[in-house]
Amino acid sequence: MKVLEEKILVEGRALNENVLKVDSFINHKVDPKLMHEIGKEFAEHFKDQGITKIVTIESSGIAPALMTAYEMNVPMVILKKQPSKVLNDDLYQTLVSSFTKGTSYELTLSSHQISEADHVLIIDDFLANGEAATGALRLLRKAHATTAGVGALIEKSFQPGREKLEAQGVHVYSLARISRLGKGVIEFVQE
Ligand code: 5GP
Numbered sequence: 001m002k003v004l005e006e007k008i009l010v011e012g013r014a015l016n017e018n019v020l021k022v023d024s025f026i027n028h029k030v031d032p033k034l035m036h037e038i039g040k041e042f043a044e045h046f047k048d049q050g051i052t053k054i055v056t057i058e059s060s061g062i063a064p065a066l067m068t069a070y071e072m073n074v075p076m077v078i079l080k081k082q083p084s085k086v087l088n089d090d091l092y093q094t095l096v097s098s099f100t101k102g103t104s105y106e107l108t109l110s111s112h113q114i115s116e117a118d119h120v121l122i123i124d125d126f127l128a129n130g131e132a133a134t135g136a137l138r139l140l141r142k143a144h145a146t147t148a149g150v151g152a153l154i155e156k157s158f159q160p161g162r163e164k165l166e167a168q169g170v171h172v173y174s175l176a177r178i179s180r181l182g183k184g185v186i187e188f189v190q191e
Pocket residue numbers: 018019020021022027057060097098099100124125126127128129130131132133161
């Protein structure tokens with residue numbers, strides 16, 4: 001998606017070979033017009049697939065996921081990262097290792113929000129090692145829902161997320177695919 005690639009080149013900041021900061025339009029300050037364009041792009045790509053819900057992981061996926069849900073006229077469900085304080089039979093939980101923080105967190109979904117009747121599109125800001133998306137897929141399987149695919153705003157193609165998801169038979173659609181990062185260097189996959 002040209003407009004996203006241009007934004008990344010102008011405002012993105014490669015901290016090192018592995019991490020891209022996008023705080024000025026996705027992760028901290030959010031560009032609503034860009035998020036709306038992104039929502040329209042995902043909605044167009046995944047149209048006619050019978051998607052009933054958009055699922056995202058808090059917090060950076062929420063803005064693009066909401067715009068996608070709005071465009072597809074379906075609800076959005078946020079997978080929570082905080083551990084539940086009460087023992088609750090109505091929760092599905094799974095452990096996910098965090099790429100940026102180097103720690104693990106418990107991803108939680110209430111059984112009341114997704115059922116076996118749902119066909120879900122997962123939206124997240126980054127696809128790196130694919131741990132977050134794989135955790136989301138595990139929760140959706142616990143809920144007996146089916147998955148149409150994973151939509152990522154930014155895929156770091158030099159990390160194994162896409163292969164990991166495709167090996168599970170999951171369709172991956174990324175709007176910007178980065179082939180190389182370095183101090184002051186951001187390069188995209190030539191398609
Ligand atoms: P994965 O689970 O695919 O390894 O990593 C995806 C998650 O880690 C995303 O939800 C995103 O929040 C975070 N992440 C991964 N790589 C980056 C990065 O380069 N920059 C930022 N800002 N977040 C990232």
